[in-house]
Amino acid sequence: MPNSGRKERERTRHRQEILAAAENVFVRKGFFNTTMSEIALAAEFGMGTIYQYFSSKEELYTTLILEKAEAIMDVLTLATRKSSDPVDKIKDMITEQMKIFEESKGFIRLMAAEFDSPTSPEETRSQLRSGVQSTYQRFLEANEKIFLEGIRLGVFRNFPPRKMAVALQGIINGFVNEWVRSGFQESLSGNTDFIIKIFLDSVEIPPDQKKK
Amino acid sequence: MPNSGRKERERTRHRQEILAAAENVFVRKGFFNTTMSEIALAAEFGMGTIYQYFSSKEELYTTLILEKAEAIMDVLTLATRKSSDPVDKIKDMITEQMKIFEESKGFIRLMAAEFDSPTSPEETRSQLRSGVQSTYQRFLEANEKIFLEGIRLGVFRNFPPRKMAVALQGIINGFVNEWVRSGFQESLSGNTDFIIKIFLDSVEIPPDQKKK
Amino acid sequence: MPNSGRKERERTRHRQEILAAAENVFVRKGFFNTTMSEIALAAEFGMGTIYQYFSSKEELYTTLILEKAEAIMDVLTLATRKSSDPVDKIKDMITEQMKIFEESKGFIRLMAAEFDSPTSPEETRSQLRSGVQSTYQRFLEANEKIFLEGIRLGVFRNFPPRKMAVALQGIINGFVNEWVRSGFQESLSGNTDFIIKIFLDSVEIPPDQKKK
Amino acid sequence: MPNSGRKERERTRHRQEILAAAENVFVRKGFFNTTMSEIALAAEFGMGTIYQYFSSKEELYTTLILEKAEAIMDVLTLATRKSSDPVDKIKDMITEQMKIFEESKGFIRLMAAEFDSPTSPEETRSQLRSGVQSTYQRFLEANEKIFLEGIRLGVFRNFPPRKMAVALQGIINGFVNEWVRSGFQESLSGNTDFIIKIFLDSVEIPPDQKKK
DNA sequence: TATGAATGAGCTTTCATTCAT
């Protein structure tokens, strides 16, 4: 079946084009202020065509967030694999996160919205909760494990690992917020070193004490 | 004229009742999924009455967030006045913030939404931005000053004060998020000591080194 | 009952004040775009008070037009009593009409509206129809009689008197329209002589032929 | 592409159907008492469909009046081209006007309303004023020119041509009003001869004096 | 008698979704 392959590829490409167009519009105008015909226009498809790929505005939105969140999380998880030292893993993760966020301005805002606000209809929310949340949770858990490992190896202080993960992610989000608030003026990744320092200073056990 | 006073008091009370009802509904369903008639129903007033106190759905929403944000910030600012020691000021501020947030669950979610995502109509957003943001900024600046003072007195390390403020607020928000995410299961203020510890450990100059 | 007399006079005065305020607003904004609270404000009464004098917005409007129309018609009818010569009666009537219209700009527009447009709710319309229309009809009929008398006396040509009345009133209204359209720039009564001339030239039997 | 032609024709037809239905309802109930759903019902379309052809109730109303006014004026202007004799031109114009008005009862009432009274919202009014007025003015000016030419040729008396145009149009409107008022009982065009006679008798210079 | 806060039916308008082509 040589033909069906091409058709399928074309379908996949169309789907991606629609998602890309939708992301653009959603980021600019938010879920409720975006109309399906705007998306259709941006995607250069007829409105009916959108509905052949996504059964509703909500499904389109949910898919968009979920797929992108998954992709980001994959990159971050990968970043923590480069080194085997827990301290380096955390450093890599911080560095990579700042880079990724810096590259996906608009999307970050969309995702943040879904975490924090009761904006979308109930069904969407629960889908997103179980989707994005579980992605986010998986990620926090991954960091938790790094901290746990670090504690075992005596490189991290004996704080509750979950709380460490939450605090670190909080600091990162704090700078992301500040960056969003500033209208993306200053560099986001310029804060990487400060974050690493302020966080590790209280969490890492200094090498000299370690050796002891 | 004792009568005119009563009328005015009644007007103020009605206004508060409407705001309270609106907060309830907005928190549960978000700006767009809340209808004015739902608010009217919740406030036990006719729909027209709502419009005698607030000229539009947007104004009601904006007022709601702005007034509450202002009130919270006032309490927090006050909390930092109890002690004159910068370290104690920061401790008090963290403690007070955890308490206030714990008491205003729903509102926190609304405000978080407004910070992070383009959910409400454009005009509302810009009003909120300039309103809430300026409140928030004033607050960050207040903390900045505490850090600055602490650096001068040699009790805080010589980090950029703004960044310290951002990082600290980030940690706090991280735990607030986690708490929201958990459905308000665990105690929020139970994290107060951990936050104080993890933050001050890297930022405070230990008393023994200070004496030097 | 010396007191009841004062009360009654006061009631009548209030009624007139309300009517005057209402006329002002209606003329500026039209029936539908005028709100009762605007009228109350303009009359310097509470809204409830308006309803003690007029049972509805429509009744107020209807009363306004009817009373004013009646008053104008009275003046005009009076004007035709000064002379006993039919030709002079018509001249006086034209002259007086131009003067009155010139003095009551706004009202003219209101009244004109009621003649020509199906704008008000059905009930109002029928009241106005039977009210203003009958006033207007009475007036046309009065002129008809003058023409009839003039024909009998041999000073007017033997045209159908009703048609003469209609044509004359049409000419007058034509100039009133032109005047309204011009934004009340040129003098309205400046057209009096022309109207008299153009109309009488074809309708009056010249004195020399009359003598015959 | 024979198909795209059909679609366009269908669109035009639908537009006309909506306009026709709207005219019907507006004429019966006036601008404010007409609801969009009544129009939709009358047009046998969904309410949303109306809004695909006209962006608002006001635009629909404005378009309706302007297009029809334009069409009528076109016919009238054409009528004055049949003959080259100014007197005949005026006669033709009167005759044609009575015929057209007789055929467009309802519309006449709408237009009359717009000329004389502030019934529709302010924005609509000003659009209509500048639209209908300019059409009407163009028409008055056309007649003015006929009178001017007639004066030059010595067939009309030396009256100000503008005033003659105003007076003639006034007479015509007078009969139209009478006809409207009578509920369209008597024939309107039955008055044509009388109008021609009463107007020309005072304005036309009789052929015997002309020859001189 | 005078008031004006409270009311809610009813309006215009939007937009996700469908379906005949």
Add this chain to the structure above:
DNA sequence: AATGAATGAAAGCTCATTCAT
């Protein structure tokens, strides 16, 4: 498979009218 005209439920908001003070 792709289209986009048609749909109509549902929203925000207004304002004539009422009635407790």
